[in-house]
Amino acid sequence: MAHTAPMDPLLSLRDAAPTPFWLDDPRRPGTTPALVGPTTCDLLVVGGGYTGLWTALIAKERDPSLDVVLVEGAEAGGAASGRNGGFCEASLTHGLANGLERWPHEIDTLERLGRENLREMEDALARHRIDCGWERTGSLTVATEPHQVGWLAEEAETAARHGATVTVLDADGVRAEIDSPTFLGAVWNKSDVAMVNPARLAWGLKRACLDLGVRIHEHTPALALDEHGAVVSVSTPYGRITAGRVALATNAHPSPLRRHRPYTVPVYDYALMTEPLTEQRLASVGWHNRQGWADSAHHFHYVRITADHRILWGGYDAVTHFRGRVAAEHDRRPETYATLARHFFTTFPQLEGLRFTHAWGGAIDTSTRFCVFFDTSHRGKVAYAAGFTGLGVGATRFGAEVMLDLLTGASTERTALELVRRKPLPFPPEPFRSIGIGITRKSLARADRNEGRRDLWLRTLDRLGLGFGS
Incomplete structure (x- = not known):
């Protein structure tokens, strides 16, 4: 019996509009006039x-x-x-x-x-009668590597001790919520997260x-x-x-x-949005409770489902530019879109052939x-x-x-x-800022490949209180 070769994930990006999905909306209001005069x-x-x-x-x-x-x-x-x-x-x-x-x-x-x-x-x-698709669904923190499973119970215990309503799910439990062969377990925070447009x-x-x-x-x-x-x-x-x-x-x-x-420092983040899932495709994924979710890696993905059954797939790459310049050309990064598309179909192989309709990025204001x-x-x-x-x-x-x-x-x-x-420590001037951020990105990627173990550089940043946990 002949086997059909899997579709190249990059073909899913063929028709993706280079604009944020949320802003591509017929309900987008008109702008107010610029200020003219004192x-x-x-x-x-x-x-x-x-x-x-x-x-x-x-x-x-x-x-x-x-x-x-x-x-x-x-x-x-x-x-x-x-x-x-x-x-x-x-x-x-x-x-x-x-x-x-x-x-x-x-x-x-x-x-x-x-x-x-x-x-x-x-x-x-x-x-104020603001209709923004508010859904108090909570969110899942998902383990996709064996070493991450051990973190879940500890994370849930800490969250519960500080007032959260959480549930620990094993592999079968999380796949009953959202079905991916990459999911090995999850913590579901049911009370502290809402999804919005x-x-x-x-x-x-x-x-x-x-x-x-x-x-x-x-x-x-x-x-x-x-x-x-x-x-x-x-x-x-x-x-x-x-x-x-x-x-x-x-x-x-x-x-x-x-x-x-x-x-x-402006850090650029990127996301893809799929076309709406058919009833058959939606049934193959489950997702009846409509939670958002993110995986447990340092270079993590964040994912949610929309009101019309599209899947937003974002994160992983976090990109900075020399001198921290915010510019429209940084909002698009095809190499990141390609990485995200490949990761999407690894997570949801049952959705092979699904198209992305939008691909975009934007700057996040990061502090130390x-x-x-x-x-x-x-x-x-x-x-x-x-x-x-x-x-x-x-x-x-x-x-x-x-x-x-x-x-x-x-x-x-x-x-x-x-x-x-109290304010945080400021970022150092260039070129030291870009050098430090570059070393940190490589160390975080290394930690993801090394069962989460943080190297000397990351441990030094931890001692200095400089963050960079994700």
């Missing part, structure tokens, strides 16, 4: 991603009389906020392990505040801000920031904004505050502690939050609350946190 306001928010949109929205909810202006260099939600996988996690610390390593004495407070933030986010979506979340926040009277000007980059007595002025191409307070939410993009810039940090400048009139490192869909709302607390001088449970009071 203006004044009580609060200026720079950046129209999740961080900036939540900051503007919460500021108006706290004080409806506040005059709030938001400026965005391109389109609101057009960068990381509209390009990510749509995993909305309760964690404020890029996962429990990272938080335990850095703030063991306040981790329970951080976990509680993260869960409260997720609930408050859910309430805000209902209050990320672009519709950003667009819904934009609409809610406009409804409350926030003045939003897109295609209005902030070029420079100066202090003038009791106010701060920010220049834009067509006008100057004078504000009593300024919240900077630029994240991966260069901040108008130069002292802010060494604390983040792998999660958000905060600071103020100009005698407390300017605040910023950045460094979310890919887990910002939920944490950006918390970051907005913190920035507003700092700008008003409020003493709150949030501002008392060491997470808020």
Whole structure:
């Protein structure tokens, strides 16, 4: 009997549009006019991603009389906020392990505040009637190598001890949820993760801000920031904004505050989206509970299913560029798309012949502690939050609350946190930054091939508190 040769996985990319799936949506709203001429306001928010949109929205909810202006260099939600996988996690610390390593004495407070933030986010979506496909499905951390199986019980025990609702699944158990021959076990966190349509979340926040009277000007980059007595002025191409307070939410993009810039590096992440699965193909995979999932490697994949039964397949490569330049040409990387396609069909061989309809990338703002940090400048009139490192869909709302607390001088449970009071170490200047990141990437790949064992370089970074756990 003749055997048909397997299809080349690269053929699945033949018709993939080089644009983010979430932004390729007929419900995409029109842009607001650019700012032309000078203006004044009580609060200026720079950046129209999740961080900036939540900051503007919460500021108006706290004080409806506040005059709030938001400026965005391109389109609101057009960068990381509209390009990510749509995993909305309760964690404020890029996962429990990272938080335990850095703030063991306040981790329970951080976990509680993260869960409260997720609930408050859910309430805000209902209050403002934001339809973003919110599904509180939880997520799976999957073992795909034998040495990773032993980590699962320990991970589940730690998570349960700090308030999570978790279940450990053996190979049969995880394959009953999502069927892949590569799955050897999993931990299912059932309570702390929701799936969302990320672009519709950003667009819904934009609409809610406009409804409350926030003045939003897109295609209005902030070029420079100066202090003038009791106010701060920010220049834009067509006008100057004078504000009593300024919240900077630029994240991966260069901040108008130069002292802010060494604390983040843009890291490019990439994703593919399949065509919708037929009923037969969907049945071959299972996925009845619609969880998101990620594998346990340092170079990991993150995966979820959409409302119309497409599969998003992202991660693995994390790419930096010399001097950390953010540029549109970096959003596309065919060699990474090819790697992702090959890995997809290794994980789901039963889906051979499925096509990818979209392939895209975007910049993540990474910090040396792998999660958000905060600071103020100009005698407390300017605040910023950045460094979310890919887990910002939920944490950006918390970051907005913190920035507003700092700008008003409020003493709150949030501002008392060491997470808020201390900044991470900055990245070194070039060329040392690129050299260090390159060595780290190679060491992490080596650890994945060596049963997770970390070499001297990674152990040294661990001792210095420089993250790089994934």
